[in-house]
Amino acid sequence: MELRVTGAGPAAPFLGARDVFETSHDLDHPVEVRVRENPDERTWAGHHDDHHVLNISRQAATSAMARELALHEFAHMHHHERDHPSHTFSMDEVLFLALTGREVERRVLTHCYQIANHVKDIYADDITLSVGPTDKLRSFLESELAAAVADQPVGRQQAGQRLTAGADPSMTAVNAAFAIALLERHDALPADHRLYDLAHAAGQDAPGVDVEAFRRRFVELGSDPDESECRRGLVDVIREYVDTHDTTTGPAAD
Known part of the structure; x- marks a missing residue:
């Protein structure tokens, strides 16, 4: 290399x-x-x-x-x-399938892209955590999530960052589910770890978001998906997130 x-x-x-x-x-x-x-x-x-x-x-x-x-x-x-489907899917196609018949705020649409990045990150870290230690990543995710839960929701996440202090409470709840799922996929999270308490707190701040449901969706992402499976999984998780917000039927989001 x-x-x-x-x-x-x-x-x-x-x-x-x-x-x-x-x-x-x-x-x-x-x-x-x-x-x-x-x-x-x-x-x-x-x-x-x-x-x-x-x-x-x-x-x-x-x-x-x-x-x-x-x-x-x-x-x-x-x-x-290697053209892994999580890294080659068309986001436009995914959004069209997930959001047809829904009107979506721009803020929520931004979150949809962040959820797609979480899916990519999970598949990338299936490699990362198979060759490297987990301790530093676990501590990093704990620190970032603790900051996000503690801070007031005054801004958005910045692109390329997994967890951001001051994030929207709904997205912070999904981020908590992502952090736990990522580590659970590799048996790298003790049952009594503080991340579970932080995820519970994040869920309380966003009662419309089912943290456990999102955790389960991320954990159950197939280890070797084909294009159809990957697209379907992402459509389902984005649709579930959008449905936690005040959306109404109507034209699909742009």
């Missing part, structure tokens, strides 16, 4: 992530890591015909989670190269 790091940041976390990733997987195309100054955008990946680009803020690149963030993005790249 060919890797090149540019920008004012350390190379060691990315080289370490590469070494861990290569114990079970590989990438056909080289990866360019670009360390950027913007601290508000943690990580995001770009895919091109002959290479991948991993963009990461310098703050994230120098954090304790740098290696794990890079490993997670390498997993996304692997799924992209």
Whole structure:
């Protein structure tokens, strides 16, 4: 796996992530890591015909989670190269199927894209957690969810971040279900872990969202889905989320 790091940041976390990733997987195309100054955008990946680009803020690149963030993005790249259905479905098609006959607020529509990202993240982390340790990710998810539950809902999640303080209570409840499901898929969450208490609190803040139902949907995502199964699962979870809000029948959302 060919890797090149540019920008004012350390190379060691990315080289370490590469070494861990290569114990079970590989990438056909080289990866360019670009360390950027913007601290508000943690990580995001770009895919091109002959290479991948991993963009990461310098703050994230120098954090304790740098290696794990890079490993997670390498997993996304692997799924992209292998045409995993979770990474190739048409979001327009999914939304058309899920939202036909419903009027949806722009805020809720934004959340639909975030739920789709959760599905992609779960499949990426099926790789990440199969080759790397779970302790740091578990602590990270706990910290982020605790902040989201504690803060007032004053804003939206930023694209590319799994959990964000101050998020909409409904989305925070879904995020809690995602965090628990992700770890449960890999038997990485003790029954008495604090994440369960935080998820309960998130559910109380959003009584219209059935946290357990969303947890179950994420846990039960097939490990090796075909395109139809993947699309159907995503349509169902988005439709369930939209139906928790005040929607009315009418034209499909744009």
